[in-house]
Amino acid sequence: MKIPPVKGTRDFYPPDMAVRNFIVDGWKKVSLRNGFEEYDGPIFEYLKMYQIKSGDEIVEQLFSLTDRGGRELALRPEITPTLARMVNQQINSLPKPIKWFSVPRLLRAERPQKGRLREFFQWNIDIIGIDQPLADAEIIFTTIDYLRDLGLTPQDVKAKISSRKLLAAVLKSYGISYEKLESLYVVLDKKTKLPAETFEQMLAEQVPNKDTLAKISSFMQINSIHELKGLMKDGSEELAAYKEIAKVLYTLKIMGVGDFCVYDPSIVRGLAYYTGIVFEVHDASSDLRAICGGGRYDNLLRDFGGPVISATGMGMGDCVLEILIKEKGLLDKQVPKRHIEYFVISLGIDEQADEEVYRIIARLRSMGHSANFSYKTAGLSKQLKEASAQNAKECIIIGDEFKDNKLVIKNMATGEQKLVNYDEFLSGLESG
Amino acid sequence: MKIPPVKGTRDFYPPDMAVRNFIVDGWKKVSLRNGFEEYDGPIFEYLKMYQIKSGDEIVEQLFSLTDRGGRELALRPEITPTLARMVNQQINSLPKPIKWFSVPRLLRAERPQKGRLREFFQWNIDIIGIDQPLADAEIIFTTIDYLRDLGLTPQDVKAKISSRKLLAAVLKSYGISYEKLESLYVVLDKKTKLPAETFEQMLAEQVPNKDTLAKISSFMQINSIHELKGLMKDGSEELAAYKEIAKVLYTLKIMGVGDFCVYDPSIVRGLAYYTGIVFEVHDASSDLRAICGGGRYDNLLRDFGGPVISATGMGMGDCVLEILIKEKGLLDKQVPKRHIEYFVISLGIDEQADEEVYRIIARLRSMGHSANFSYKTAGLSKQLKEASAQNAKECIIIGDEFKDNKLVIKNMATGEQKLVNYDEFLSGLESG
Numbered sequence: 025m026k027i028p029p030v031k032g033t034r035d036f037y038p039p040d041m042a043v044r045n046f047i048v049d050g051w052k053k054v055s056l057r058n059g060f061e062e063y064d065g066p067i068f069e070y071l072k073m074y075q076i077k078s079g080d081e082i083v084e085q086l087f088s089l090t091d092r093g094g095r096e097l098a099l100r101p102e103i104t105p106t107l108a109r110m111v112n113q114q115i116n117s118l119p120k121p122i123k124w125f126s127v128p129r130l131l132r133a134e135r136p137q138k139g140r141l142r143e144f145f146q147w148n149i150d151i152i153g154i155d156q157p158l159a160d161a162e163i164i165f166t167t168i169d170y171l172r173d174l175g176l177t178p179q180d181v182k183a184k185i186s187s188r189k190l191l192a193a194v195l196k197s198y199g200i201s202y203e204k205l206e207s208l209y210v211v212l213d214k215k216t217k218l219p220a221e222t223f224e225q226m227l228a229e230q231v232p233n234k235d236t237l238a239k240i241s242s243f244m245q246i247n248s249i250h251e252l253k254g255l256m257k258d259g260s261e262e263l264a265a266y267k268e269i270a271k272v273l274y275t276l277k278i279m280g281v282g283d284f285c286v287y288d289p290s291i292v293r294g295l296a297y298y299t300g301i302v303f304e305v306h307d308a309s310s311d312l313r314a315i316c317g318g319g320r321y322d323n324l325l326r327d328f329g330g331p332v333i334s335a336t337g338m339g340m341g342d343c344v345l346e347i348l349i350k351e352k353g354l355l356d357k358q359v360p361k362r363h364i365e366y367f368v369i370s371l372g373i374d375e376q377a378d379e380e381v382y383r384i385i386a387r388l389r390s391m392g393h394s395a396n397f398s399y400k401t402a403g404l405s406k407q408l409k410e411a412s413a414q415n416a417k418e419c420i421i422i423g424d425e426f427k428d429n430k431l432v433i434k435n436m437a438t439g440e441q442k443l444v445n446y447d448e449f450l451s452g453l454e455s456g
Numbered sequence: 457m458k459i460p461p462v463k464g465t466r467d468f469y470p471p472d473m474a475v476r477n478f479i480v481d482g483w484k485k486v487s488l489r490n491g492f493e494e495y496d497g498p499i500f501e502y503l504k505m506y507q508i509k510s511g512d513e514i515v516e517q518l519f520s521l522t523d524r525g526g527r528e529l530a531l532r533p534e535i536t537p538t539l540a541r542m543v544n545q546q547i548n549s550l551p552k553p554i555k556w557f558s559v560p561r562l563l564r565a566e567r568p569q570k571g572r573l574r575e576f577f578q579w580n581i582d583i584i585g586i587d588q589p590l591a592d593a594e595i596i597f598t599t600i601d602y603l604r605d606l607g608l609t610p611q612d613v614k615a616k617i618s619s620r621k622l623l624a625a626v627l628k629s630y631g632i633s634y635e636k637l638e639s640l641y642v643v644l645d646k647k648t649k650l651p652a653e654t655f656e657q658m659l660a661e662q663v664p665n666k667d668t669l670a671k672i673s674s675f676m677q678i679n680s681i682h683e684l685k686g687l688m689k690d691g692s693e694e695l696a697a698y699k700e701i702a703k704v705l706y707t708l709k710i711m712g713v714g715d716f717c718v719y720d721p722s723i724v725r726g727l728a729y730y731t732g733i734v735f736e737v738h739d740a741s742s743d744l745r746a747i748c749g750g751g752r753y754d755n756l757l758r759d760f761g762g763p764v765i766s767a768t769g770m771g772m773g774d775c776v777l778e779i780l781i782k783e784k785g786l787l788d789k790q791v792p793k794r795h796i797e798y799f800v801i802s803l804g805i806d807e808q809a810d811e812e813v814y815r816i817i818a819r820l821r822s823m824g825h826s827a828n829f830s831y832k833t834a835g836l837s838k839q840l841k842e843a844s845a846q847n848a849k850e851c852i853i854i855g856d857e858f859k860d861n862k863l864v865i866k867n868m869a870t871g872e873q874k875l876v877n878y879d880e881f882l883s884g885l886e887s888g
Contacts, residue, residue, distance in 0.1 A: 026544070026760070026761035027501070027502050027504060027505045027508075027541060027760070027761075028502075029497070029498060029501070029541065030498060030500060030501060030502060030523075030527065030529060031525075033497075033498030033499075033500070034498065035495075035497050035498070035538075035542050035545070036494075036495055036496040036497065037495055037542065037546065038493035038494060038495055038556065041493075041494045041495055041496055042494075044496075045494065054821075056826055057820075057821045057824060057825060057826040057827065058821050058826075058827075059796060059826065059827065059828035059846070061470035061473075061794060062468075062470060062473045062474075062477070063467075063468055063469055063470055063473050064468040064473055064476075065461070065465075065467050065468065066461060066462060066465030066466065066467070066575055067465075067499060067531075067561060067563065067575060068462060068465070068519075069459070069461070069462060070459050070460075070462060072459060073459045076459075087500075087521055087523065088521070089519055089520070089521035089531075091462075091519065091565060092565055093463075095462065097462060099499075099521075099531075106467075109459060109461065110467050110469065112458070113467070114469065119845060121831055123828075124470070129499060129561065131499065131500075133523060133524055143498055143499060154831045156831065158814075158831065159831065161814075165818060165821075169818075169821055169822055172822070173822075275814055278811050278814050278815050278818070279814050279815065279817070279818035280815070280818050280819065280822070281818070328458070328459070329458035329459075362493060364491060379710050382590075382593075382707055382710050382711050383710050383711065383712070385711070386597060386601075386710075386711035386712050386713070387712065388489075389486075389489045389490055389601055390601055390604070390605075390712070392489060393489060394488055394489040394490075394491065395489065395490075395491065396491035396555075399553055399586045399588065399590065399591065413551060414491070
């Protein structure tokens with residue numbers, strides 16, 4: 025009986041797994057050097073946990089299940105609710121700031137399309153307990169540190185940075201009520217995702233007053249932080265919010281990644297829970313979805329029953345990223361090819377020689393060397409071919425010379441062969 | 457609103473994650489050096505896939521869900537069905553033998569108890585396409601190679617090896633019909649798990665004939681491979697099966713792990729699908745469940761709609777293993793502690809000095825060094841304390857000396873301090 029894989033999931037055959045490991049290992053390496061510690065949670069949580077945090081968008085995308093005890097559970101579509109739960113549970117004993125990262129497997133019951141699957145991996149970095157813009161800058165720096173490490177340049181990708189706090193203050197100064205903000209954010213977030221006409225129409229529906237509409241449209245056009253400064257009134261909420269984002273951009277410049285960063289008011293982020301700096305990284309040609317996004321969320325821990333603690337973070341999925349670096353030609357040359365150090369070959373001169381293969385293989389492996397052998401009792405050329413297919417560095421050949429207690433070592437790159445004494449070879453390994 | 461984690465799952469705070477990474481990284485390292493390649497599949501598959509392979513035991517333990525398209529899915533309780541599906545899908549293009557490993561997250565809706573959780577990680581190694589006992593030996597060797605690497609000795613753990621094929625042949629020679637075998641395996645598998653009396657009673661129910669019962673009981677007592685040999689008739693099926701297991705044990709001796717291995721007829725394995733060599737590793741004191749188990753399964757790929765191809769494999773969960781190595785005192789001293797290379801401290805002499813922290817931090821990280829700093833504008837001793845808590849190797853201190861373009865480097869192990877020129881420090885890093 026043949027059964028297919030489930031739609032929107034991936035099978036990771038060894039070459040695919042090598043790509044996934046390349047991406048995930050890079051995320052881990054950059055997280056650690058930026059001072060983040062790894063955590064993880066369960067693959068499912070109580071369904072209601074996701075209902076607390078997210079707008080309807082994410083709840084519709086949940087894979088939900090009921091266990092034998094009648095508990096309503098959901099496969100995690102994101103890890104931030106788990107993070108909030110875990111931090112709240114140990115809030116008093118955890119050293120602050122909390123700088124954590126994770127690479128969860130996530131599940132969303134979406135329609136699969138380019139760069140969006142039902143099962144994917146997502147890099148998450150979060151700093152909890154620091155309300156300074158410096159923490160936002162560090163999140164953005166860490167993100168760019170990874171992308172730059174991959175070989176992406178400021179010509180390839182841009183971190184588009186904005187501020188929910190600034191937007192809220194500006195909208196408030198235009199007379200928009202607090203209650204109106206959330207639905208307006210959803211529309212403003214679509215500015216670059218919809219045709220201009222459709223966007224203008226949706227915005228006009230939200231903002232009937234033409235004067236106000238014109239002001240908002242004009243604010244959304246400003247993409248220079250310097251131009252922005254001129255508009256800020258002394259002592260205003262806008263000015264305070266402006267200073268934050270200016271500080272983030274300045275810090276990123278000092279950190280050497282200024283070329284990757286731009287102020288962009290069209291970055292609003294769909295989710296309701298952002299409260300301050302928000303950002304997304306896009307490829308310069310912009311025909312892919314955002315590579316990643318994040319921002320400050322100051323109320324989440326409180327919403328999960330914890331204290332009021334400021335937090336900022338970023339999430340980057342593996343699907344869009346993989347498409348991008350493949351398109352840029354950065355993937356194939358960087359993903360490590362399968363290789364082994366030694367391939368041990370018996371030419372079958374006698375039974376004892378065959379047994380020596382297992383002895384040598386076992387000894388090599390136990391000493392930390394990767395080693396393999398052929399299950400076929402084939403001739404030299406076939407076994408050498410198998411060794412080549414596995415990208416072996418050296419072949420150890422047990423042939424006629426073994427009667428004189430000698431092995432042939434063949435360097436697979438140069439083709440060079442040398443005869444070595446068996447006992448010396450073994451003791452050489454011990455000391456190596 | 458406070459929401460707890462789901463029963464039987466684990467939160468991996470950074471210290472727990474370090475333990476999990478220690479275990480998983482060890483599995484990966486040993487797999488690779490033994491010539492296995494990594495694969496993975498989706499976290500869920502069609503429910504019916506698990507119904508094909510496994511007895512009722514595993515199907516009862518499934519977390520099942522229905523997606524919006526009405527598909528009946530199940531969270532994977534094991535990865536072998538996925539392996540069979542994936543191999544069958546590419547059976548013609550995959551180079552043979554297939555030596556693959558995986559470290560899947562698995563889910564079982566069991567009652568949580570010591571060493572058994574609803575969510576866990578499991579190391580899987582499989583060799584597909586080789587029917588020689590050598591492949592079984594290599595699976596067992598790889599398992600022991602890992603356990604030995606952890607520091608476990610033949611006094612701590614034993615690989616108990618048996619053969620379904622031998623058992624089947626022996627039972628047949630006693631007149632047990634083929635149809636009876638499966639239910640008899642289930643009882644025989646319980647020999648060491650039940651009180652002797654209960655076991656004898658269950659066995660007697662399966663085998664009403666007293667003579668036959670006595671023969672079976674007597675066979676199940678033999679735990680010496682040499683004694684076994686004496687009972688085998690020339691040309692019998694039993695002798696052929698005996699030769700296989702003898703070859704496995706002999707090969708393991710040559711591979712240097714003979715001391716870890718014993719023949720043990722009480723190893724039967726519950727699952728129906730084993731067809732040849734079977735084994736389990738137990739701790740010597742035997743009060744824990746099996747650390748791992750595995751064996752040959754020659755019909756699985758065919759049962760999944762593929763060709764008849766021989767296969768052998770092993771699965772080891774993280775829960776029992778972690779308990780064991782914790783009990784043996786092997787865990788704490790081996791799990792790497794969090795550490796960073798540099799902690800950069802500003803004493804706040806002026807704004808430019810504060811900014812240099814971010815410049816240095818960014819530069820260190822981009823060059824591959826782990827580096828951190830304090831978000832607090834605290835005095836030296838508090839910042840040094842924070843550096844110590846993060847296990848920093850060196851502190852880079854920006855103080856009064858910075859006016860003369862100099863930094864203080866403090867070795868945190870020795871307490872030694874030296875004054876270095878800032879530019880030289882930076883260029884030293886570049887070339888390092």
